[in-house]
Amino acid sequence: MQVYDITDVWMALKLAGKNVFWGLIVILPLCYIFERLHILPYLAAILFAQSILIYIANSRYVIDPVKQVFIFPRSDMENSVFSIITLQPYWNLMRRKTVPLSDIENIYLDTKRWSTSESVVTGNDAKGRTKFKKVNKKHVLFRLNVTGSFGSANLPFLSRQKRDEVRNALEQSIKKASGRRVDSKVAELA
Numbered sequence: 001m002q003v004y005d006i007t008d009v010w011m012a013l014k015l016a017g018k019n020v021f022w023g024l025i026v027i028l029p030l031c032y033i034f035e036r037l038h039i040l041p042y043l044a045a046i047l048f049a050q051s052i053l054i055y056i057a058n059s060r061y062v063i064d065p066v067k068q069v070f071i072f073p074r075s076d077m078e079n080s081v082f083s084i085i086t087l088q089p090y091w092n093l094m095r096r097k098t099v100p101l102s103d104i105e106n107i108y109l110d111t112k113r114w115s116t117s118e119s120v121v122t123g124n125d126a127k128g129r130t131k132f133k134k135v136n137k138k139h140v141l142f143r144l145n146v147t148g149s150f151g152s153a154n155l156p157f158l159s160r161q162k163r164d165e166v167r168n169a170l171e172q173s174i175k176k177a178s179g180r181r182v183d184s185k186v187a188e189l190a
Contacts, residue, residue, distance in 0.1 A: 004169035012059035
């Protein structure tokens with residue numbers, strides 16, 4: 001049987017890039033305020049290493065029908081205040097989760113669409129005042145919600161094709177491994 005190893009580079013790069021961006025926004029002012037600029041290169045190296053771990057953990061989805069497991073980036077919701085205080089969602093970005101295929105009961109497809117508007121300078125009018133134009137930008141996030149006796153996992157994708165590729169590989173592997181069909185549902189959110 002074929003082992004499905006699906007790589008989602010863009011989502012992993014987005015998460016790793018956000019880690020670098022927000023990490024530098026936190027680290028730079030703290031080093032400046034506490035006059036510890038000499039440790040900035042070390043903190044930047046740690047931040048870069050963390051971003052590499054985030055990229056590695058979030059770039060691959062492995063579905064192995066031989067071992068009958070699904071390995072994916074960890075995306076747990078935290079249910080306790082202690083987990084939120086200890087930044088468990090952040091540390092989970094660097095981890096992967098392994099679930100037996102027999103524990104998966106349902107697969108839900110989810111598409112979230114939204115738009116944002118911003119004012120863009122288009123030039124000046126006859127009196128020299130700045131003219132603005134409102135520009136709407138459309139956003140789309142594709143998700144695959146996998147549920148079962150293990151709990152649930154909300155897996156985000158930037159591409160519909162990658163989401164559907166993981167879903168189809170998962171459905172085929174479950175069908176080959178256990179002979180049953182999972183219920184695949186679609187949820188379109190406007």
